[in-house]
Amino acid sequence: MQYTFAERIKNVKPSAIREILKAVAQNPEIISFATGSPSTESIPVDEIHEISEHIFRTMAIPSLQYSITEGYPPLRDKIKERLKDVFNIGQDFDEVIITTGGQQGLEMTPKIFCNPGDTVLMENPTFVSGINAFKSLEANVVGIEMDNEGIDLEKLENTLKTHSNVKLLYLIPTFQNPSGSTMSYSRRKNVYSLCHKYNVIILEDNPYGELRFRGENIPPIKAIDTEGIVIYNGSFSKILSAGMRIGFICAPSQIIQRLVIAKQVADCHTNVFFQIVTEQFLSHYDVDAHVEKIRNIYRERCDLMLKVMNTSFDKSVSYKRPDGGLFLWCTLPQEADSMQLAKLAVTHNVAFVPGCCFMVDDTKPCASFRLNYSTPSREDITCGISQLGQAIDEYLKKENRR
Amino acid sequence: MQYTFAERIKNVKPSAIREILKAVAQNPEIISFATGSPSTESIPVDEIHEISEHIFRTMAIPSLQYSITEGYPPLRDKIKERLKDVFNIGQDFDEVIITTGGQQGLEMTPKIFCNPGDTVLMENPTFVSGINAFKSLEANVVGIEMDNEGIDLEKLENTLKTHSNVKLLYLIPTFQNPSGSTMSYSRRKNVYSLCHKYNVIILEDNPYGELRFRGENIPPIKAIDTEGIVIYNGSFSKILSAGMRIGFICAPSQIIQRLVIAKQVADCHTNVFFQIVTEQFLSHYDVDAHVEKIRNIYRERCDLMLKVMNTSFDKSVSYKRPDGGLFLWCTLPQEADSMQLAKLAVTHNVAFVPGCCFMVDDTKPCASFRLNYSTPSREDITCGISQLGQAIDEYLKKENRR
Numbered sequence: 113m114q115y116t117f118a119e120r121i122k123n124v125k126p127s128a129i130r131e132i133l134k135a136v137a138q139n140p141e142i143i144s145f146a147t148g149s150p151s152t153e154s155i156p157v158d159e160i161h162e163i164s165e166h167i168f169r170t171m172a173i174p175s176l177q178y179s180i181t182e183g184y185p186p187l188r189d190k191i192k193e194r195l196k197d198v199f200n201i202g203q204d205f206d207e208v209i210i211t212t213g214g215q216q217g218l219e220m221t222p223k224i225f226c227n228p229g230d231t232v233l234m235e236n237p238t239f240v241s242g243i244n245a246f247k248s249l250e251a252n253v254v255g256i257e258m259d260n261e262g263i264d265l266e267k268l269e270n271t272l273k274t275h276s277n278v279k280l281l282y283l284i285p286t287f288q289n290p291s292g293s294t295m296s297y298s299r300r301k302n303v304y305s306l307c308h309k310y311n312v313i314i315l316e317d318n319p320y321g322e323l324r325f326r327g328e329n330i331p332p333i334k335a336i337d338t339e340g341i342v343i344y345n346g347s348f349s350k351i352l353s354a355g356m357r358i359g360f361i362c363a364p365s366q367i368i369q370r371l372v373i374a375k376q377v378a379d380c381h382t383n384v385f386f387q388i389v390t391e392q393f394l395s396h397y398d399v400d401a402h403v404e405k406i407r408n409i410y411r412e413r414c415d416l417m418l419k420v421m422n423t424s425f426d427k428s429v430s431y432k433r434p435d436g437g438l439f440l441w442c443t444l445p446q447e448a449d450s451m452q453l454a455k456l457a458v459t460h461n462v463a464f465v466p467g468c469c470f471m472v473d474d475t476k477p478c479a480s481f482r483l484n485y486s487t488p489s490r491e492d493i494t495c496g497i498s499q500l501g502q503a504i505d506e507y508l509k510k511e512n513r514r
Numbered sequence: 515m516q517y518t519f520a521e522r523i524k525n526v527k528p529s530a531i532r533e534i535l536k537a538v539a540q541n542p543e544i545i546s547f548a549t550g551s552p553s554t555e556s557i558p559v560d561e562i563h564e565i566s567e568h569i570f571r572t573m574a575i576p577s578l579q580y581s582i583t584e585g586y587p588p589l590r591d592k593i594k595e596r597l598k599d600v601f602n603i604g605q606d607f608d609e610v611i612i613t614t615g616g617q618q619g620l621e622m623t624p625k626i627f628c629n630p631g632d633t634v635l636m637e638n639p640t641f642v643s644g645i646n647a648f649k650s651l652e653a654n655v656v657g658i659e660m661d662n663e664g665i666d667l668e669k670l671e672n673t674l675k676t677h678s679n680v681k682l683l684y685l686i687p688t689f690q691n692p693s694g695s696t697m698s699y700s701r702r703k704n705v706y707s708l709c710h711k712y713n714v715i716i717l718e719d720n721p722y723g724e725l726r727f728r729g730e731n732i733p734p735i736k737a738i739d740t741e742g743i744v745i746y747n748g749s750f751s752k753i754l755s756a757g758m759r760i761g762f763i764c765a766p767s768q769i770i771q772r773l774v775i776a777k778q779v780a781d782c783h784t785n786v787f788f789q790i791v792t793e794q795f796l797s798h799y800d801v802d803a804h805v806e807k808i809r810n811i812y813r814e815r816c817d818l819m820l821k822v823m824n825t826s827f828d829k830s831v832s833y834k835r836p837d838g839g840l841f842l843w844c845t846l847p848q849e850a851d852s853m854q855l856a857k858l859a860v861t862h863n864v865a866f867v868p869g870c871c872f873m874v875d876d877t878k879p880c881a882s883f884r885l886n887y888s889t890p891s892r893e894d895i896t897c898g899i900s901q902l903g904q905a906i907d908e909y910l911k912k913e914n915r916r
Contacts, residue, residue, distance in 0.1 A: 113713070113741055113742050113743055115715075115766075115769060116627075116681075117626055117772055118626055118628055119629055120625070120629075121625065125775075148580075149580045152575050155578050155579065157575065157578065160574075161570045168559070168563045172557075173554050173559065174757075175757060176559065176755035176757040176758060177552075177554065177557065177757050178549075178550075178551045178751075212614055212781040212785075215780070215781050216780065216781045218779070219780050223650070224520055224523045225517075227520050227521055227522075241778060244775075244778065245779040248776065248779045311515070313517075339515055349580075353578035354580040355576075355577060355578040355579050355580060355786035356578060356785055357782070357784070366517055367517060370523055373526050373527075373650075374523060376643060376646065377526065377620070377621050377643055377650045378618065378780065378781075379614040379615050379618045379759060379781070380615055380643070380759070382759070383757065383785040383788060384757035384758075385757060385758060385787075386787070
């Protein structure tokens with residue numbers, strides 16, 4: 113049979129990262145800086161095991177039976193508490209819903225806000241599965257460039273002026289994926305004012321927010337949200353376990369009510385057992401010490417990567433030292449195409465994700481690329497970055513000959 | 515701020531069942547026949563505990579780390595095997611994807627097939643969260659009545675003739691929710707031929723398919739799908755655990771490829787730990803014996819309920835003896851409104867779901883209602899059904915006085 117698929121799904125291509133990861137999976141020789149996975153050392157396996165034992169002993173049936181769509185109430189309470197403690201987030205009008213990983217929030221939010229053709233603005237580059245989630249709900253996605261302080265204010269306001277039906281602004285203000293950069297506090301306030309002025313909801317995605325390993329904390333935009341225009345999308349994937357798929361949204365309760373309806377039809381509710389695991393971890397373990405341990409690992413890996421890059425990369429390659437998160441963003445000289453470098457790098461047994469993959473328009477060549485330092489070992493960082501340096505040299509030589 | 519939500523979500527009302535369940539939750543005196551939950555005895559807690567121990571000992575990290583969207587490969591293989599063994603399902607062109615519970619299949623299928631305004635046909639009454647999933651993707655939902663053998667063939671063909679853009683036919687052929695009825699084999703074949711003729715995809719939902727406790731097995735429609743027009747939606751919620759949210763879809767690989775894209779943006783992948791739990795259960799335990807145990811529980815509960823109904827219900831109330839599944843469908847005399855009875859029943863400390871909740875047009879009164887026999891204890895069935903009998907008497911007396 114010839115299948116005729118919906119337009120909304122025709123616009124979404126499988127992520128190029130997936131294809132690169134498949135190539136990596138087929139060749140164990142390749143050192144990969146291409147994933148977005150947390151370090152395996154960041155997963156508190158023994159604690160999760162201990163908690164699981166406790167659940168099987170004391171509340172096995174409720175952990176394995178149907179539950180409510182909003183999520184396990186004690187977990188929702190714990191999240192509200194922690195959001196208040198860590199980020200000073202949470203107004204009286206705010207409520208929390210548990211999601212099946214941070215990704216679910218990126219699909220449900222446009223689902224409840226965007227009619228087909230409505231516009232969603234976002235940083236360019238940004239998280240690919242964010243772009244694809246918006247596209248899959250027939251939103252018109254518009255990317256806005258960033259400068260040193262974050263999303264460009266002037267370009268943002270121009271776009272808000274010229275587009276009549278902008279519903280959402282999607283932002284990853286802290287340790288952005290893929291750029292690794294963090295929006296300044298003054299920029300956050302200005303972006304908030306602008307969105308308030310133009311009646312646009314901000315979807316603030318903060319999966320890496322707790323992973324600062326140097327510099328001063330900057331409050332999330334949600335912390336200044338007195339007007340109820342910010343939807344805060346959180347996740348336990350980077351501090352507890354990504355495989356368990358536990359995320360959450362904190363937003364005004366009117367919005368949460370609609371998200372509950374969207375979630376009811378999406379997957380009924382999130383895995384109950386791991387909702388309880390997460391609640392127990394937050395209640396009975398030293399989360400701050402655990403997060404501190406992850407930060408130390410990432411600081412060390414990031415600094416090692418920067419050190420090897422400094423000696424191995426051609427001086428024409430630029431990059432910024434990240435203050436946290438999982439990613440380092442590198443830029444080749446103008447006119448370069450990092451996709452070509454990625455293909456060459458695979459022959460040097462190194463993989464990374466070229467910048468075009470993170471662009472709203474992914475058809476144009478892009479000189480930048482993303483390196484992940486959370487997954488590879490110290491040895492792989494040393495060895496792989498030096499191999500990548502050689503690939504860069506070869507690429508630049510070829511390009512100059514043309 | 516005044517929020518403006520998308521049209522698609524405005525059309526979806528929170529399920530009335532939820533509201534009834536909330537009332538039940540607030541009054542422990544109420545005996546509830548309103549849920550759709552499996553019996554707690556149906557959950558193999560000790561086995562799941564044992565498997566979890568094994569996972570923590572031998573593959574903790576992969577069970578808690580990111581994984582692939584398609585699902586844990588050994589689980590997909592086991593499901594293909596079991597579908598073949600139990601139902602003779604699976605052509606060369608078919609593939610399997612793991613979903614976050616059966617519900618996810620009901621949202622992703624219209625998402626990849628239906629443009630806004632495209633039509634989805636379904637049995638009337640049917641599963642509420644199915645109806646809502648299709649509505650939430652802007653499909654035009656059309657309900658088709660059933661007769662003793664299942665969905666009405668003539669009405670189905672008339673609708674196929676008069677609607678130009680019918681994309682999907684949603685069916686629960688076996689132990690349907692809410693009617694408890696099972697489509698005959700000849701009707702299945704005729705429905706299949708009709709859909710093939712009109713180029714309509716069948717979404718066959720089979721969450722209760724293994725729960726037959728009397729009568730002869732009837733093959734699923736997917737078992738006769740030589741043309742690749744049937745999407746089979748399965749779930750482990752009724753034979754293993756509902757809280758773990760593990761379901762699957764078996765469909766032609768071209769369709770699975772699109773579902774992978776839809777799932778990537780929906781929740782990245784399903785909880786890995788419980789995918790492994792499910793695989794291990796299928797591989798190393800006696801699933802058939804476990805299913806047989808559940809069947810025996812449900813047969814006994816169903817027969818007890820029928821027995822008490824026989825002595826407690828007014829003779830004007832009709833019902834059919836189910837051959838499996840979780841539900842009994844009762845019908846009051848014509849012109850009666852089961853919603854009124856539901857409200858009266860709560861004052862008699864009994865709850866059930868009135869039939870209108872399962873109708874595509876839920877605004878009209880409905881004489882039928884659904885009783886669940888999988889959750890309540892023997893004592894609650896005896897006591898609750900007799901209380902419901904009294905509520906019915908009171909309701910009928912009132913109605914006759916009018």
